[in-house]
Amino acid sequence: MKTISIKKRLVALAATAALVAGVTTSVPAQAADPACTTAASVTTCVGTTSDTAPYMFLTTPAFNGTVLVWSHGLRPNVDIPAGIPSYGGYKVTNTPEPAPGGDAKVIAALLGAGYGIAGSGFSRQGVNVQQAVATNVELIGVFKKQYPTTKKVVAWGASLGTLISQTLAEKNPTLVDAVALMCPATAPTEALTSYFGDFMWGFKTFFDPSIKGFGYSAGQAGYAEAMGDLVKFFTALAKLQAGLVSGAWPDTSSAAGKALEAKMIPSRSALTLIGLMAGVPMRSEHIDGTSGPVGSEQLFPLAIAPAVAVLENAGTVGLAEILLMSDAEAQSGGIVFDNTKTDYAARVDADRDVYTFALSGNDAINGMLGVLAATPKVTGSAAAIAKAKTLLSITGTVKHPTVMVTTESDQFTVAGAGQWMIDGYATQFAAEKAAAQKAYGKTKTYKAPVNNLVALWDKTATSYTKFTAAGTPDLTATAGKGAGHCKFTPDQYVAVAKMAANAANTGKFPSGGAVSTAARKVGLSADNKFRAPSFKSLG
Amino acid sequence: MNRRKLIPASAVIAAASLLLSAAPAQAAEQGVTASSIKLGITVPMTGIASPGYNKIPGAMKAYFDYVNANGGVNGRKINLVVKDDQYIPTLAVAKANELILKDKVFALVGTLGTASNKAIARSAQLSARGIPALFVNTGFSGFADKKAYPTTFSLLPSYQMEAKVIGKYLDENFKGKKVGLIYQDDDFGLDALNGFKQAKIEFDIKIPYASGSQAVAGVAGTWITKLQAAKPDVVVLFGVSSATAAALGNAFAYKYAPQWILGSVGGDPVTLAANKVPPAFLAGAKGFSFAPSPADATDEYIKMFMDVNTTYNKGVTFDNNIVAGMTSAFLTVQAIKAAGPNLTRAGLIAAIEKSGATFANPSLTPFAYSATSHVGATGYWIGTYDATGSLKPDGGKYTVYTTDSGTGAVVTSTYKRPAMPAKGLPN
Numbered sequence: 028m029k030t031i032s033i034k035k036r037l038v039a040l041a042a043t044a045a046l047v048a049g050v051t052t053s054v055p056a057q058a059a060d061p062a063c064t065t066a067a068s069v070t071t072c073v074g075t076t077s078d079t080a081p082y083m084f085l086t087t088p089a090f091n092g093t094v095l096v097w098s099h100g101l102r103p104n105v106d107i108p109a110g111i112p113s114y115g116g117y118k119v120t121n122t123p124e125p126a127p128g129g130d131a132k133v134i135a136a137l138l139g140a141g142y143g144i145a146g147s148g149f150s151r152q153g154v155n156v157q158q159a160v161a162t163n164v165e166l167i168g169v170f171k172k173q174y175p176t177t178k179k180v181v182a183w184g185a186s187l188g189t190l191i192s193q194t195l196a197e198k199n200p201t202l203v204d205a206v207a208l209m210c211p212a213t214a215p216t217e218a219l220t221s222y223f224g225d226f227m228w229g230f231k232t233f234f235d236p237s238i239k240g241f242g243y244s245a246g247q248a249g250y251a252e253a254m255g256d257l258v259k260f261f262t263a264l265a266k267l268q269a270g271l272v273s274g275a276w277p278d279t280s281s282a283a284g285k286a287l288e289a290k291m292i293p294s295r296s297a298l299t300l301i302g303l304m305a306g307v308p309m310r311s312e313h314i315d316g317t318s319g320p321v322g323s324e325q326l327f328p329l330a331i332a333p334a335v336a337v338l339e340n341a342g343t344v345g346l347a348e349i350l351l352m353s354d355a356e357a358q359s360g361g362i363v364f365d366n367t368k369t370d371y372a373a374r375v376d377a378d379r380d381v382y383t384f385a386l387s388g389n390d391a392i393n394g395m396l397g398v399l400a401a402t403p404k405v406t407g408s409a410a411a412i413a414k415a416k417t418l419l420s421i422t423g424t425v426k427h428p429t430v431m432v433t434t435e436s437d438q439f440t441v442a443g444a445g446q447w448m449i450d451g452y453a454t455q456f457a458a459e460k461a462a463a464q465k466a467y468g469k470t471k472t473y474k475a476p477v478n479n480l481v482a483l484w485d486k487t488a489t490s491y492t493k494f495t496a497a498g499t500p501d502l503t504a505t506a507g508k509g510a511g512h513c514k515f516t517p518d519q520y521v522a523v524a525k526m527a528a529n530a531a532n533t534g535k536f537p538s539g540g541a542v543s544t545a546a547r548k549v550g551l552s553a554d555n556k557f558r559a560p561s562f563k564s565l566g
Numbered sequence: 567m568n569r570r571k572l573i574p575a576s577a578v579i580a581a582a583s584l585l586l587s588a589a590p591a592q593a594a595e596q597g598v599t600a601s602s603i604k605l606g607i608t609v610p611m612t613g614i615a616s617p618g619y620n621k622i623p624g625a626m627k628a629y630f631d632y633v634n635a636n637g638g639v640n641g642r643k644i645n646l647v648v649k650d651d652q653y654i655p656t657l658a659v660a661k662a663n664e665l666i667l668k669d670k671v672f673a674l675v676g677t678l679g680t681a682s683n684k685a686i687a688r689s690a691q692l693s694a695r696g697i698p699a700l701f702v703n704t705g706f707s708g709f710a711d712k713k714a715y716p717t718t719f720s721l722l723p724s725y726q727m728e729a730k731v732i733g734k735y736l737d738e739n740f741k742g743k744k745v746g747l748i749y750q751d752d753d754f755g756l757d758a759l760n761g762f763k764q765a766k767i768e769f770d771i772k773i774p775y776a777s778g779s780q781a782v783a784g785v786a787g788t789w790i791t792k793l794q795a796a797k798p799d800v801v802v803l804f805g806v807s808s809a810t811a812a813a814l815g816n817a818f819a820y821k822y823a824p825q826w827i828l829g830s831v832g833g834d835p836v837t838l839a840a841n842k843v844p845p846a847f848l849a850g851a852k853g854f855s856f857a858p859s860p861a862d863a864t865d866e867y868i869k870m871f872m873d874v875n876t877t878y879n880k881g882v883t884f885d886n887n888i889v890a891g892m893t894s895a896f897l898t899v900q901a902i903k904a905a906g907p908n909l910t911r912a913g914l915i916a917a918i919e920k921s922g923a924t925f926a927n928p929s930l931t932p933f934a935y936s937a938t939s940h941v942g943a944t945g946y947w948i949g950t951y952d953a954t955g956s957l958k959p960d961g962g963k964y965t966v967y968t969t970d971s972g973t974g975a976v977v978t979s980t981y982k983r984p985a986m987p988a989k990g991l992p993n
């Protein structure tokens with residue numbers, strides 16, 4: 028099954044943009060009106076908004092009046108040195124992205140269905156929700172001016188882009204008619220900072236206290252610190268991988284970490300504990316948590332698999348922490364993470380039994396928690412924390428038909444974000460129902476609230492880990508379904524886009540059965556009784 | 567501002583009551599038709615902890631088949647869907663979700679393992695979904711907490727109760743002797759430690775093992791060498807069958823023979839014998855049970871279970887695990903019968919809370935089900951293994967000790983078990 032991965036996204040973007048328009052390099056610096064060209068019945072318009080954000084929109088003569096405005100996910104706002112996994116060699120780019128990853132199949136399907144598509148590359152990268160929302164507001168205006176027959180606007184996005192789309196809808200309710208959120212990052216700011224911050228704090232506490240992680244300096248010095256952290260982080264991660272079976276700790280480990288090693292507590296147990304206390308999924312793209320190689324069918328999933336899953340997920344979590352935290356701090360003027368009141372023992376209490384072997388038993392767990400309890404915590408800046416909330420501020424209120432697709436074992440935008448939206452909407456819907464009932468008492472006319480949230484799941488398969496002949500998990504095999512960050516297929520993107528666009532036009536979703544069937548056709552689940560774990564910090 | 571603060575709780579409650587009032591009076595329950603009831607169980611059928619416990623589903627099926635052959639319960643026949651979780655909690659969650667979402671069972675029954683049951687309750691959202699988890703095969707006292715596990719019902723006496731009874735026995739018979747303990751290092755074992763603490767038992771050596779580690783080559787051998795070095799007079803084995811067998815097997819090999827005391831979970835002699843523990847090596851060891859001995863054919867329940875096993879579970883040796891499985895099934899049938907013809911999950915839970923304490927069942931100890939308690943059996947009788955591996959009650963009769971999971975004393979029970987319903991069918 029083809030998916031659109033982060034790694035391929037930026038490459039695909041540039042290629043697709045060039046393929047479709049061939050003009051990305053000739054975007055006028057501050058053009059008031061877009062420059063449009065038509066080729067093979069596709070009209071491609073490019074331009075920049077007043078904040079210098081480049082944008083692109085595409086239509087066909089069969090434009091049906093509905094435009095889908097795409098907001099892309101995280102692109103670092105700093106160049107990443109070569110050699111760093113996933114993003115090494117990345118140069119900051121604001122190439123416009125009118126559809127997920129610039130995927131040609133998605134673009135062709137949506138244009139073929141008569142929709143217009145639009146998207147920007149935004150004026151800044153990194154934590155850019157405020158700027159991106161402003162860009163999108165302007166972009167919608169430009170599109171409508173170009174196509175006055177536009178009737179409906181769907182705001183859709185992936186990952187960090189979901190915060191942009193949701194904020195756009197919350198703050199500009201009349202501009203948007205429906206929303207689609209792919210691998211939602213929609214969660215309170217403190218939940219997001221806690222997820223990444225808790226992991227990095229635990230990681231540095233055990234494995235390399237020279238990692239800064241928080242409190243980066245301003246300007247170029249801070250950039251150098253962050254890039255240095257990336258190198259240290261991935262170096263320690265590689266050493267943890269090397270010591271998975273032996274239990275050896277990285278030579279950069281703290282004195283407390285080395286003391287744990289002396290007590291025969293393997294490094295994999297400490298890594299597992301960090302993952303659990305932060306809420307990192309215990310399944311990853313190649314580790315299902317239930318399979319074992321021949322001869323170790325039970326011992327591997329009990330003792331080793333959790334650490335391998337955390338290890339595989341950790342690259343994304345650690346990299347994101349360093350990039351997002353340093354950017355958020357730079358924009359907020361101080362440390363935005365605070366764990367002075369966090370009880371990490373309570374965080375893992377319910378997991379201790381489930382992962383007892385992986386954690387090396389209760390004495391080991393207590394020993395590791397003791398180290399964490401004795402380590403000085405990070406004190407955030409109240410002013411910076413308050414400022415950070417304005418950078419990523421959403422209420423989660425659902426005012427428009429909204430389709431949301433959450434991956435059960437997503438290590439970047441964890442499933443707790445989707446669950447937060449679902450729980451919030453349940454409360455919102457109950458209140459709307461109560462209000463309708465109250466109104467009935469006065470008017471004797473009952474107007475039932477309409478369900479505006481369709482929550483779909485990309486559930487993690489029970490079994491998918493492949494093992495090499497040597498009995499080690501094959502981390503190069505095809506990734507498991509429902510694991511990894513935002514690995515949706517073009518068909519899934521198209522199905523969700525169409526579901527949202529239809530709802531934008533009808534004002535409601537079809538019956539649950541129809542939604543379920545449409546979801547199932549593209550490998551998603553509409554199970555409204557499924558529940559993902561909440562963010563650890565939200566309890 | 568967070569919108570959640572804007573919505574008063576009263577509004578939510580009002581909305582919930584609206585939903586309730588709008589629900590049809592007899593909504594069809596998942597897994598129930600006019601002629602059938604589908605139940606599900608996930609247990610270790612293979613792997614480290616499977617020895618012995620993998621006989622439980624077959625025993626349950628056998629009793630359900632017997633009931634089905636006699637007309638079913640309230641006209642419905644019971645189907646049991648069995649999943650193998652290998653005693654891996656994460657797999658148990660996956661299997662429970664399969665049972666609920668794919669197989670669409672009405673309820674879970676007899677699911678085995680403390681960690682697995684805790685993980686299932688949390689991850690599969692049993693409480694939020696109102697899915698009954700009947701007569702779970704674990705003695706973790708926490709499952710009796712109705713607030714935390716409102717749809718879960720214990721069957722076994724808690725590990726705390728068992729530890730308190732063992733503690734009383736140790737105090738009365740081995741005061742002043744050195745005592746050792748091997749226990750599973752999770753809530754299973756911690757529950758027992760709490761009970762021993764209540765009983766004021768202090769161990770001279772405690773050997774915790776992480777669940778699953780008993781299968782690692784050499785691990786169980788280290789337990790015995792540690793015990794040999796510490797030289798306790800008495801050793802309590804409080805683990806699953808595979809860990810108990812590993813400890814005894816190594817002890818046999820090392821010719822190490824203190825006074826053994828076997829916890830009920832790992833004390834099935836047939837399972838131990840099948841795992842290379844010679845029955846004669848058990849001779850003189852002490853054991854505990856809440857149900858009659860499987861060797862006691864004079865007991866009407868054991869006799870009936872033996873007959874059912876012979877007919878519906880052909881070729882499977884009758885043992886404690888068969889008794890445990892059939893007891894779960896027997897109670898399940900009683901509960902379904904009590905819930906009446908309009909079977910719902912909520913109705914089933916209410917029926918157990920209302921009259922579960924009086925359900926006919928083989929247990930020699932009283933049950934404590936009520937509107938406020940999901941505690942099952944509440945005590946043990948003490949016995950001694952003979953040279954054939956049979957656990958025989960001390961003094962030639964079942965003297966049952968009952969207690970609670972708190973600070974209550976261990977006292978001799980005066981409970982008189984109700985007579986078995988005719989033919990062992992629900993009444």
